[in-house]
Amino acid sequence: MELYLIRHGLTVWNAAGKLQGNTDIELNEAGREAAGQLGKKLDDIDFDVIYSSPLIRAYETACLIRGHKNIPVIRDKRLRELSFGEMEGAYYADWNCPESPFHYFFTEPEKYTPPAKGETIEELCARTKDFIQSVLEKDWQKFNRVMIVAHGALNKGIMCYLEGNDKAHFWGKGLQKNCQASIFEYDGKEWKKLTDD
Template sequence: MELYIVRHGKTYWNNERKIQGWADIDLTEEGRRVACESAEGMKDIHFDAIYSSPLKRAYETACILKGNRELAVIVDERIKEIGFGALEGADFTKIRGEKTSKFTAFFDAPECYDAPEGGESIQAVCDRAEDFLKEIIEKHKDDERIMIVAHGAVNKAMMHYIRQNEIKDFWEGSLQRNCGVTIVACRNGGFDVIEDNKVFYEYKKKGWE
Protein backbone atom coordinates (compact mmCIF):
# COMPACT_ATOMS: atom_id res chain seq x y z
CA MET A 1 0.00 0.00 0.00
CA GLU A 2 1.11 3.53 -0.72
CA LEU A 3 -0.07 6.61 1.12
CA TYR A 4 0.11 10.05 -0.50
CA ILE A 5 -0.18 12.44 2.48
CA VAL A 6 -0.92 15.93 1.12
CA ARG A 7 -1.08 19.35 2.73
CA HIS A 8 -3.86 21.68 1.54
CA GLY A 9 -3.32 24.66 -0.76
CA LYS A 10 -2.50 28.14 0.47
CA THR A 11 -5.18 30.07 2.38
CA TYR A 12 -5.76 33.72 3.19
CA TRP A 13 -4.52 33.15 6.73
CA ASN A 14 -1.37 31.49 5.41
CA ASN A 15 -0.71 34.73 3.53
CA GLU A 16 -1.43 36.83 6.61
CA ARG A 17 0.71 34.62 8.89
CA LYS A 18 -2.22 33.91 11.19
CA ILE A 19 -2.46 30.82 13.39
CA GLN A 20 -4.88 28.48 11.68
CA GLY A 21 -6.30 25.35 13.25
CA TRP A 22 -10.01 24.59 13.36
CA ALA A 23 -10.84 27.98 11.83
CA ASP A 24 -12.38 27.19 8.45
CA ILE A 25 -10.48 29.45 6.06
CA ASP A 26 -10.81 29.50 2.27
CA LEU A 27 -8.08 28.82 -0.25
CA THR A 28 -6.68 31.82 -2.09
CA GLU A 29 -6.78 31.89 -5.88
CA GLU A 30 -3.07 31.10 -5.78
CA GLY A 31 -3.86 28.13 -3.55
CA ARG A 32 -6.40 26.84 -6.06
CA ARG A 33 -3.96 27.40 -8.93
CA VAL A 34 -1.23 25.40 -7.19
CA ALA A 35 -3.74 22.62 -6.42
CA CYS A 36 -4.73 22.56 -10.09
CA GLU A 37 -1.09 22.30 -11.16
CA SER A 38 -0.58 19.53 -8.63
CA ALA A 39 -3.64 17.74 -10.00
CA GLU A 40 -2.17 17.95 -13.48
CA GLY A 41 1.13 16.59 -12.17
CA MET A 42 -0.63 13.61 -10.56
CA LYS A 43 -3.26 12.97 -13.24
CA ASP A 44 -1.68 9.68 -14.35
CA ILE A 45 -1.28 8.28 -10.82
CA HIS A 46 -3.93 5.74 -9.92
CA PHE A 47 -5.64 6.16 -6.55
CA ASP A 48 -8.06 3.73 -4.95
CA ALA A 49 -9.45 6.14 -2.34
CA ILE A 50 -9.20 9.79 -1.33
CA TYR A 51 -9.66 10.97 2.26
CA SER A 52 -9.91 14.57 3.42
CA SER A 53 -10.15 16.67 6.52
CA PRO A 54 -13.61 18.26 6.86
CA LEU A 55 -12.11 21.76 6.83
CA LYS A 56 -12.83 23.43 3.49
CA ARG A 57 -9.21 24.32 2.67
CA ALA A 58 -8.38 20.60 2.67
CA TYR A 59 -11.65 19.41 1.16
CA GLU A 60 -11.46 21.83 -1.77
CA THR A 61 -7.84 20.83 -2.35
CA ALA A 62 -8.86 17.16 -2.33
CA CYS A 63 -11.67 17.81 -4.81
CA ILE A 64 -9.26 19.58 -7.15
CA LEU A 65 -6.66 16.81 -6.86
CA LYS A 66 -9.32 14.18 -7.52
CA GLY A 67 -9.63 15.50 -11.06
CA ASN A 68 -11.69 13.23 -13.31
CA ARG A 69 -11.34 10.14 -11.13
CA GLU A 70 -14.63 8.49 -10.30
CA LEU A 71 -13.97 8.51 -6.57
CA ALA A 72 -15.80 10.11 -3.68
CA VAL A 73 -13.77 12.34 -1.37
CA ILE A 74 -14.29 10.72 2.03
CA VAL A 75 -14.34 13.23 4.89
CA ASP A 76 -12.89 12.15 8.23
CA GLU A 77 -12.96 14.33 11.36
CA ARG A 78 -9.86 12.61 12.75
CA ILE A 79 -7.60 14.34 10.24
CA LYS A 80 -8.72 17.94 10.74
CA GLU A 81 -5.98 20.30 11.90
CA ILE A 82 -4.90 20.67 15.52
CA GLY A 83 -7.13 23.12 17.37
CA PHE A 84 -5.42 26.24 18.73
CA GLY A 85 -8.36 27.45 20.78
CA ALA A 86 -7.93 31.03 21.98
CA LEU A 87 -4.91 31.50 19.69
CA GLU A 88 -6.84 30.95 16.45
CA GLY A 89 -6.28 33.94 14.20
CA ALA A 90 -3.39 35.40 16.21
CA ASP A 91 -0.39 36.81 14.34
CA PHE A 92 2.11 33.96 14.17
CA THR A 93 5.10 36.25 13.66
CA LYS A 94 4.31 38.31 16.75
CA ILE A 95 3.65 35.59 19.30
CA ARG A 96 6.07 32.83 18.31
CA GLY A 97 8.98 34.63 19.93
CA GLU A 98 7.15 35.76 23.06
CA LYS A 99 8.48 33.88 26.08
CA THR A 100 5.09 33.98 27.79
CA SER A 101 3.19 32.71 24.75
CA LYS A 102 1.79 29.17 24.87
CA PHE A 103 2.58 28.92 21.16
CA THR A 104 6.36 29.35 21.47
CA ALA A 105 7.04 25.70 22.28
CA PHE A 106 4.80 24.38 19.51
CA PHE A 107 7.62 24.32 16.97
CA ASP A 108 10.68 24.82 19.19
CA ALA A 109 9.97 22.26 21.93
CA PRO A 110 6.80 20.29 21.08
CA GLU A 111 7.29 18.00 24.08
CA CYS A 112 6.74 21.09 26.28
CA TYR A 113 3.80 22.52 24.35
CA ASP A 114 0.91 23.51 26.60
CA ALA A 115 -2.32 23.81 24.63
CA PRO A 116 -4.08 27.19 24.99
CA GLU A 117 -7.62 27.49 26.32
CA GLY A 118 -9.95 25.55 24.05
CA GLY A 119 -7.05 24.03 22.13
CA GLU A 120 -5.67 20.52 21.69
CA SER A 121 -2.48 18.90 22.90
CA ILE A 122 -0.07 17.44 20.38
CA GLN A 123 -0.62 14.02 21.95
CA ALA A 124 -4.37 14.29 21.34
CA VAL A 125 -3.76 14.97 17.65
CA CYS A 126 -1.29 12.09 17.47
CA ASP A 127 -3.87 9.76 19.02
CA ARG A 128 -6.57 10.56 16.47
CA ALA A 129 -4.10 10.46 13.56
CA GLU A 130 -2.91 7.01 14.69
CA ASP A 131 -6.50 5.78 15.01
CA PHE A 132 -7.24 7.01 11.48
CA LEU A 133 -4.15 5.40 9.93
CA LYS A 134 -4.70 2.06 11.62
CA GLU A 135 -8.23 1.95 10.24
CA ILE A 136 -7.12 2.92 6.72
CA ILE A 137 -4.41 0.25 6.67
CA GLU A 138 -6.81 -2.40 7.92
CA LYS A 139 -9.55 -1.37 5.48
CA HIS A 140 -7.54 -1.21 2.25
CA LYS A 141 -5.63 -3.85 0.32
CA ASP A 142 -1.84 -4.09 0.20
CA ASP A 143 -1.70 -3.10 -3.48
CA GLU A 144 -3.87 0.02 -3.14
CA ARG A 145 -2.78 3.66 -3.26
CA ILE A 146 -4.52 6.12 -0.94
CA MET A 147 -4.52 9.93 -1.02
CA ILE A 148 -4.96 11.75 2.30
CA VAL A 149 -5.45 15.53 2.16
CA ALA A 150 -5.10 17.32 5.46
CA HIS A 151 -2.93 19.89 7.28
CA GLY A 152 0.59 20.64 8.44
CA ALA A 153 0.37 19.49 12.05
CA VAL A 154 -1.99 16.54 11.64
CA ASN A 155 0.15 15.29 8.75
CA LYS A 156 3.14 15.40 11.09
CA ALA A 157 1.03 13.50 13.62
CA MET A 158 0.53 10.78 11.01
CA MET A 159 4.27 10.79 10.37
CA HIS A 160 4.86 10.54 14.13
CA TYR A 161 3.01 7.21 14.05
CA ILE A 162 4.75 6.12 10.84
CA ARG A 163 8.24 7.01 12.09
CA GLN A 164 7.56 5.96 15.68
CA ASN A 165 9.53 8.97 16.88
CA GLU A 166 9.22 10.88 20.15
CA ILE A 167 7.10 14.00 20.59
CA LYS A 168 10.28 16.06 20.85
CA ASP A 169 10.99 14.98 17.24
CA PHE A 170 7.45 15.72 16.09
CA TRP A 171 8.68 18.08 13.35
CA GLU A 172 11.26 15.62 11.98
CA GLY A 173 11.71 16.03 8.24
CA SER A 174 10.88 19.08 6.19
CA LEU A 175 7.87 21.31 6.78
CA GLN A 176 5.32 20.49 4.11
CA ARG A 177 4.72 23.16 1.54
CA ASN A 178 1.16 23.88 0.51
CA CYS A 179 0.21 20.96 -1.75
CA GLY A 180 3.41 19.16 -0.75
CA VAL A 181 3.10 15.35 -0.80
CA THR A 182 4.78 12.84 1.50
CA ILE A 183 4.75 9.36 -0.03
CA VAL A 184 4.87 6.37 2.31
CA ALA A 185 4.90 2.66 1.48
CA CYS A 186 3.25 0.26 3.94
CA ARG A 187 4.65 -3.26 3.69
CA ASN A 188 4.51 -6.24 6.03
CA GLY A 189 3.36 -4.12 8.95
CA GLY A 190 6.18 -1.60 8.50
CA PHE A 191 6.60 1.77 6.79
CA ASP A 192 9.08 3.21 4.31
CA VAL A 193 9.11 6.95 3.57
CA ILE A 194 9.68 7.06 -0.18
CA GLU A 195 9.69 10.84 -0.54
CA ASP A 196 9.11 13.70 1.88
CA ASN A 197 7.45 16.91 0.72
CA LYS A 198 7.42 16.18 -3.01
CA VAL A 199 5.76 18.84 -5.14
CA PHE A 200 4.00 18.39 -8.45
CA TYR A 201 4.09 22.07 -9.42
CA GLU A 202 6.84 24.50 -10.43
CA TYR A 203 7.30 26.28 -7.11
CA LYS A 204 10.88 27.37 -7.80
CA LYS A 205 10.11 28.98 -11.12
CA LYS A 206 7.02 30.79 -9.88
CA GLY A 207 8.17 31.59 -6.39
CA TRP A 208 5.34 29.75 -4.62
CA GLU A 209 6.14 28.51 -1.12
Protein backbone atom coordinates (compact mmCIF):
# COMPACT_ATOMS: atom_id res chain seq x y z
CA MET A 1 0.00 0.00 0.00
CA GLU A 2 1.22 3.46 -0.88
CA LEU A 3 0.36 6.55 1.14
CA TYR A 4 0.53 10.08 -0.26
CA LEU A 5 0.66 12.54 2.63
CA ILE A 6 -0.15 16.07 1.43
CA ARG A 7 -0.27 19.45 3.16
CA HIS A 8 -3.13 21.78 2.23
CA GLY A 9 -2.75 24.75 -0.12
CA LEU A 10 -1.87 28.29 0.89
CA THR A 11 -4.39 30.35 2.87
CA VAL A 12 -4.70 34.06 3.59
CA TRP A 13 -3.41 33.42 7.12
CA ASN A 14 -0.44 31.41 5.81
CA ALA A 15 0.48 34.30 3.56
CA ALA A 16 0.08 36.81 6.41
CA GLY A 17 2.15 34.76 8.85
CA LYS A 18 -0.73 33.98 11.22
CA LEU A 19 -1.12 30.90 13.37
CA GLN A 20 -4.11 28.84 12.16
CA GLY A 21 -4.42 25.66 14.19
CA ASN A 22 -8.08 24.63 14.42
CA THR A 23 -9.38 27.95 13.10
CA ASP A 24 -11.24 27.16 9.89
CA ILE A 25 -9.52 29.33 7.25
CA GLU A 26 -10.16 28.70 3.55
CA LEU A 27 -7.63 28.62 0.73
CA ASN A 28 -6.63 31.78 -1.10
CA GLU A 29 -6.43 31.87 -4.89
CA ALA A 30 -2.78 30.82 -4.92
CA GLY A 31 -3.67 27.84 -2.72
CA ARG A 32 -6.51 26.81 -5.04
CA GLU A 33 -4.25 27.14 -8.08
CA ALA A 34 -1.51 25.02 -6.48
CA ALA A 35 -4.01 22.33 -5.44
CA GLY A 36 -5.40 22.19 -8.96
CA GLN A 37 -1.89 21.91 -10.41
CA LEU A 38 -1.04 19.07 -8.03
CA GLY A 39 -4.25 17.36 -9.12
CA LYS A 40 -3.11 17.55 -12.75
CA LYS A 41 0.30 16.19 -11.78
CA LEU A 42 -1.32 13.22 -10.02
CA ASP A 43 -4.03 12.70 -12.66
CA ASP A 44 -2.53 9.43 -13.95
CA ILE A 45 -2.23 7.94 -10.46
CA ASP A 46 -5.16 5.95 -9.09
CA PHE A 47 -6.23 6.36 -5.46
CA ASP A 48 -8.70 4.14 -3.61
CA VAL A 49 -9.71 6.84 -1.16
CA ILE A 50 -8.74 10.30 0.08
CA TYR A 51 -8.84 11.04 3.81
CA SER A 52 -9.02 14.69 4.77
CA SER A 53 -8.96 16.90 7.80
CA PRO A 54 -12.44 18.31 8.43
CA LEU A 55 -11.05 21.86 8.17
CA ILE A 56 -12.03 23.60 4.92
CA ARG A 57 -8.48 24.41 3.76
CA ALA A 58 -7.59 20.71 3.71
CA TYR A 59 -10.95 19.46 2.44
CA GLU A 60 -10.98 21.98 -0.43
CA THR A 61 -7.40 21.00 -1.31
CA ALA A 62 -8.44 17.33 -1.37
CA CYS A 63 -11.41 18.06 -3.64
CA LEU A 64 -9.32 20.17 -6.02
CA ILE A 65 -6.64 17.45 -6.22
CA ARG A 66 -9.33 14.82 -6.88
CA GLY A 67 -10.80 16.92 -9.69
CA HIS A 68 -13.12 14.98 -11.99
CA LYS A 69 -12.27 11.54 -10.55
CA ASN A 70 -14.82 9.49 -8.66
CA ILE A 71 -12.75 9.03 -5.48
CA PRO A 72 -14.41 9.30 -2.07
CA VAL A 73 -13.11 12.10 0.17
CA ILE A 74 -13.66 11.13 3.82
CA ARG A 75 -13.22 13.72 6.56
CA ASP A 76 -11.85 12.49 9.88
CA LYS A 77 -11.59 14.72 12.95
CA ARG A 78 -8.35 13.01 14.00
CA LEU A 79 -6.71 14.70 11.00
CA ARG A 80 -7.45 18.28 12.13
CA GLU A 81 -4.47 20.54 12.82
CA LEU A 82 -2.77 20.87 16.20
CA SER A 83 -4.78 23.27 18.34
CA PHE A 84 -2.95 26.42 19.41
CA GLY A 85 -5.79 27.45 21.71
CA GLU A 86 -5.91 31.13 22.59
CA MET A 87 -2.96 31.95 20.33
CA GLU A 88 -4.76 31.11 17.08
CA GLY A 89 -4.87 34.15 14.84
CA ALA A 90 -1.68 35.61 16.34
CA TYR A 91 1.20 36.58 14.07
CA TYR A 92 4.29 34.37 14.13
CA ALA A 93 6.45 37.44 14.73
CA ASP A 94 4.47 38.23 17.89
CA TRP A 95 4.68 34.78 19.47
CA ASN A 96 8.17 33.66 18.53
CA CYS A 97 9.94 35.31 21.49
CA PRO A 98 11.64 33.76 24.56
CA GLU A 99 8.62 34.53 26.80
CA SER A 100 6.18 32.77 24.48
CA PRO A 101 5.20 29.09 24.75
CA PHE A 102 6.00 28.86 21.03
CA HIS A 103 9.64 29.82 21.38
CA TYR A 104 10.75 26.17 21.20
CA PHE A 105 8.03 24.90 18.87
CA PHE A 106 10.14 24.56 15.70
CA THR A 107 13.64 24.41 17.21
CA GLU A 108 13.27 22.21 20.32
CA PRO A 109 9.78 20.69 20.19
CA GLU A 110 10.47 18.51 23.24
CA LYS A 111 10.41 21.77 25.30
CA TYR A 112 7.17 23.09 23.77
CA THR A 113 4.23 23.74 26.07
CA PRO A 114 0.89 24.72 24.52
CA PRO A 115 -0.91 27.97 25.31
CA ALA A 116 -4.20 28.01 27.20
CA LYS A 117 -6.77 25.68 25.58
CA GLY A 118 -4.06 24.38 23.22
CA GLU A 119 -2.98 20.84 22.49
CA THR A 120 0.32 19.11 23.26
CA ILE A 121 2.47 17.45 20.62
CA GLU A 122 1.92 14.17 22.51
CA GLU A 123 -1.85 14.54 22.11
CA LEU A 124 -1.44 15.21 18.39
CA CYS A 125 0.81 12.16 17.96
CA ALA A 126 -1.63 9.96 19.87
CA ARG A 127 -4.54 10.76 17.55
CA THR A 128 -2.47 10.47 14.37
CA LYS A 129 -1.15 7.08 15.52
CA ASP A 130 -4.71 5.99 16.28
CA PHE A 131 -5.84 7.01 12.80
CA ILE A 132 -3.00 5.21 11.00
CA GLN A 133 -3.36 2.03 13.05
CA SER A 134 -7.18 1.79 13.01
CA VAL A 135 -7.84 3.00 9.46
CA LEU A 136 -4.80 2.16 7.30
CA GLU A 137 -2.79 -0.59 8.98
CA LYS A 138 -5.83 -2.56 10.11
CA ASP A 139 -7.11 -3.02 6.54
CA TRP A 140 -3.97 -2.27 4.57
CA GLN A 141 -4.49 -5.12 2.07
CA LYS A 142 -7.70 -3.60 0.74
CA PHE A 143 -5.83 -0.46 -0.36
CA ASN A 144 -3.43 0.00 -3.26
CA ARG A 145 -2.96 3.72 -2.81
CA VAL A 146 -4.35 6.19 -0.26
CA MET A 147 -4.08 9.97 0.03
CA ILE A 148 -4.25 12.00 3.23
CA VAL A 149 -4.67 15.77 2.92
CA ALA A 150 -4.09 17.60 6.17
CA HIS A 151 -1.79 20.13 7.85
CA GLY A 152 1.82 20.99 8.62
CA ALA A 153 2.08 19.83 12.24
CA LEU A 154 -0.54 17.09 11.78
CA ASN A 155 1.39 15.53 8.90
CA LYS A 156 4.58 15.64 10.97
CA GLY A 157 2.71 13.80 13.72
CA ILE A 158 1.87 11.07 11.21
CA MET A 159 5.48 10.99 10.00
CA CYS A 160 6.74 10.63 13.58
CA TYR A 161 4.79 7.40 13.80
CA LEU A 162 5.66 6.15 10.30
CA GLU A 163 9.38 6.87 10.75
CA GLY A 164 9.65 6.02 14.45
CA ASN A 165 10.79 9.51 15.48
CA ASP A 166 10.59 10.84 19.03
CA LYS A 167 9.33 14.27 20.07
CA ALA A 168 12.79 15.84 19.84
CA HIS A 169 12.86 14.91 16.13
CA PHE A 170 9.23 15.84 15.50
CA TRP A 171 10.01 18.17 12.57
CA GLY A 172 12.46 15.81 10.84
CA LYS A 173 13.77 17.71 7.82
CA GLY A 174 11.31 20.53 8.34
CA LEU A 175 7.76 21.60 7.62
CA GLN A 176 6.19 20.42 4.36
CA LYS A 177 5.50 23.16 1.86
CA ASN A 178 1.90 23.86 0.93
CA CYS A 179 0.66 21.20 -1.52
CA GLN A 180 3.80 19.11 -1.03
CA ALA A 181 3.39 15.33 -1.12
CA SER A 182 5.46 12.87 0.91
CA ILE A 183 5.09 9.24 -0.20
CA PHE A 184 5.33 6.15 1.99
CA GLU A 185 4.88 2.41 1.43
CA TYR A 186 3.54 -0.16 3.90
CA ASP A 187 4.08 -3.92 3.57
CA GLY A 188 2.01 -5.01 6.55
CA LYS A 189 4.96 -4.82 8.93
CA GLU A 190 6.80 -1.56 8.44
CA TRP A 191 6.60 1.80 6.70
CA LYS A 192 9.21 2.93 4.21
CA LYS A 193 9.57 6.47 2.90
CA LEU A 194 9.76 6.62 -0.90
CA THR A 195 10.40 10.36 -1.21
CA ASP A 196 13.02 12.36 0.67
CA ASP A 197 11.71 15.78 1.60
